[in-house]
Amino acid sequence: MKATTMILLMAAFALGACNTVEGVGKDIEAGGEKVQETAEEVKKDM
Template identity: 50%
Template sequence: MKKVLAAMTVAVALPMLAACNTIEGIGKDVKAGGQAVEEVARDTREELTK
């Protein structure tokens, strides 16, 4: 079971790592995700205060 879980983890992680290529790329991806969350939170707050 551990081997199957490890293989699945590698299968999922490899495409993610290949897409980012570098630590800088990962940082940019995380930053973009954070900005998207901020925008949704801001839009939601504005809708609730109308």
């Protein structure tokens, strides 16, 4: 029973970590898009 519990806990932790990494990736991507938009606006105004 201990082995089963440990496996379930490890699986839950792994799935939780994947969702966290995916969320961070989306945040970084959104930040990069904003930087790109701002750079394009500055270039257009020059």
